[in-house]
Amino acid sequence: xxxxxxxxxxxxxxxxxxxxxxxxxxxxxxxxxxxxxxxxxxxxxxxxxxxxxxxxxxxxxxxxxxxxxxxxxxxxxxxxxxxxxxxxxxxxxxxxxxxxxxxxxxxxxxxxxxxxxxxxxxxxxxxxxxxxxxxxxxxxxxxxxxxxxxxxxxxxxxxxxxxxxxxxxxxxxxxxxxxxxxxxxxxxxx
Numbered sequence: 001x002x003x004x005x006x007x008x009x010x011x012x013x014x015x016x017x018x019x020x021x022x023x024x025x026x027x028x029x030x031x032x033x034x035x036x037x038x039x040x041x042x043x044x045x046x047x048x049x050x051x052x053x054x055x056x057x058x059x060x061x062x063x064x065x066x067x068x069x070x071x072x073x074x075x076x077x078x079x080x081x082x083x084x085x086x087x088x089x090x091x092x093x094x095x096x097x098x099x100x101x102x103x104x105x106x107x108x109x110x111x112x113x114x115x116x117x118x119x120x121x122x123x124x125x126x127x128x129x130x131x132x133x134x135x136x137x138x139x140x141x142x143x144x145x146x147x148x149x150x151x152x153x154x155x156x157x158x159x160x161x162x163x164x165x166x167x168x169x170x171x172x173x174x175x176x177x178x179x180x181x182x183x184x185x186x187x188x189x190x
Contacts, residue, residue, distance in 0.1 A: 002106045003076065004083055009133040010113035011090035011122055015143050015170075017045035019113065020087055027053045036081035038072075040064035040097075041089040064089040064097055073102040093132045112137040116145045116154065123157055134161035143170035155181050 008016045024030050024037070030052055037047070037059045049057055058079040062071075076084070084105065088094055094110070112133045114122075119142065123130045134140060134157070142154045151169055158167050158179075167179035 002104050003081065004108035005101065005105050006083070006085045006108055007088060007094065007110040008086065008113065009088045009090070009094055009110065009137065011115070011118070011129075012041065012043050013118075014090070014113040014115045015141070016041075016087050016113050017043055017047065019111075019141075020085060021045070021047055021051075024057055024085070025051050025053070030054050030057065032056070033082040034058070034080050035083045035085055036060065036075060036079050038062055038075070038084065038086045040067075040092070041087060064092045067097075067100060069100050069102050072100060072105075076102065076105075090133070091129065093129070094136060095132060098136075107136075109139075110137045112140040114140060114142050114154075116142045116149070119157075120153065130157070131161050134158055134165065137162065137165055139166040139168060141168045141170055145169050145171050147171050147173055147175070151179065152181070155179055159183060 008020055010016050020037070024035070032054050033056070035057045037057055039047070039059060039061045040063070042061065047059055049055070049059065058081070060075055075081070086097070088097060098107070140158050142151070145151070155167060158165050163183075169177050169179065171177070
């Protein structure tokens with residue numbers, strides 16, 4: 001039986017924990033399945049399991065670099081997990097974690113979170129880590145943007161890494177907007 005895995009990637013303080021907390025509080029996602037929450041990076045925010053509509057969420061803190069396939073299998077078995085949610089460590093390669101997934105673990109979704117105030121610095125200084133997260137993600141959320149801020153630099157980096165990625169801009173005023181820049185075709189249709 002396949003076990004769906006939901007990965008949330010990004011660097012420290014990019015909003016991963018807050019998003020996962022809100023997702024696990026939502027009855028549409030947390031509808032009674034046994035969920036194993038694997039945390040590979042502990043930031044300032046903490047999980048509050050008492051707010052979840054169903055109490056079958058089991059949190060385990062792991063070292064992403066040293067975790068083994070056998071350890072992941074035994075955690076799944078221990079909690080009889082039907083779903084896996086992973087908060088990755090931004091300083092580690094996501095691809096390395098994929099190679100440790102037990103047979104039957106299938107990535108259902110990978111979302112990257114990026115703090116727009118620090119993203120360009122990370123991209124300039126640790127481009128391989130930024131690209132590692134963008135390449136496999138179905139969506140990137142650039143948060144903490146000011147209304148009217150130029151989003152083209154974020155768009156270009158995300159599209160250079162992954163042509164199919166959905167891009168969401170999350171503004172400090174509480175609004176969000178999907179990227180609607182139409183990329184030019186790589187050929188002349190005329």
